[in-house]
Amino acid sequence: MREAKDSTGEQRPINRGKSKSAGIPWRRHLSRSVNPKRLEQARQLPSALGRTEVMEDHGGCTGRLWPWDSKRQSYSQHSTRKGSNMFDRLKRLLRDEGGITALETAIILIAFVVVAAVFAFTVLSAGTTTTEKGKEAIYSGLQEVQSSLELRGSVMAISNTVGISGTGKIGHLVFTVGNVAGGSAIDLTDTSAGQNKVVIDYRDSKQLQSNVSWTVSWPVRHDDNNLLNDGELAKIDVDLSTMNLSTDTPFAIEIKPPRGGVLIIDKTTPSYIDQVINFN
Template sequence: MKNVFVQMQNLYSDRKGITGLETAIILIAFIVVAAVFAFTVMTTGLFSTEKAKTTAQAGIAEASSTFAPKGAVIAAANGAKNAVESITFQITTASGSTGTSIAKSKIALIYSDDNQRDSTSANITARGTDDGILKAVVINKIVGDGASPDLLQQGDVAEIIVTLNTTTAAKATKLDKNQIFRLELIPQQGGSLIISRKTPPELMKVMNLE
């Protein structure tokens, strides 16, 4: 009889151990689920914060610029198709801008790529390789009041054609295929506009760089 009592007591003790183990497993499961949930919430929050930061920075950059790009950037190769000869793009006034001069004498232009950096006034017509890669600049208002061709106001659009030297000589290195280039348009007042693109693997007469 005593042995039976001892066996029953041992069985009860073993059962308590099993119950305690089950409780521990359930507790650990709750902790794991809570940790996963917390990680998901934190990740989502960080992603949302980063997205908001990027959007805000883009908005600030646009607001601080005097000009804003309008449409695609078009590049054209020379006859031999071994160098980019011209880059054409359109600009309008940035949000909040009341009006800006687009007279060539009041705009500076900076060109750069992996091989060179060239800066000059936009008021150039036949610059040689001794000066750099920038050869000529043409600015035409294509939408807006024709009576004031040098003033870009809200709703106006101007087209800018930048001609490049296509020979590698002196201070100029031709812009070739698969190259990233950057053009910075700096007005007399307000922030600058940066156009950065990459030339395609094969140069063609007309190339839409988007």
């Protein structure tokens, strides 16, 4: 057994027996016989250095616990507790036998059925609308075709001023029209009362005249109205006396009904104007 001197200069044996705090690596032991004044100075020294130390006395053995020792111990306990919590959660998840219920399945199926029904209704509505538009286009085209006029017979120029270029002039243009096979009725009220529905235009290389005067007569008529029905014939007399239409002049007459195609008559006057001219 070794001896050591204390602060008073006396020899005291040092006990190397096993202390109560043996086995704790982060605790530094001090002698059992310590000068109280120096112990107080040792306690105040960490505060002066800006560190926090804890002085403990275990069975007369005074030691100190450094800050990093306490943090290390706390971190180790926290890590152990966190790992244990994760393991417990994993075990509970593996033991969980919960699944989808019949009610939840029914709700999902109903949602799918509703979405499919809405989609089908949208598609069917779009298809119906497209079909209706197609029908309207077809009917409109049929009306245009069925309401067309067609020329029947020759085109004649009558009541003319006989003569050559500079003296001969055409007064009236006469032709016969009928409705196309299976066509709808066309109103041929003339311009005598200013209530005509059909417009006739005249044009040549020098002039253009819209809505010229014309009259109608009925070689074949099945009723007393002015509608041109299927099987009827109407003779139209167009007044060209103000057009100064002389010899060797190309000209055109356009007959425009309210519906249907436009009937165009293109002719050229001869070199000599007779009283009656057949343009064949």
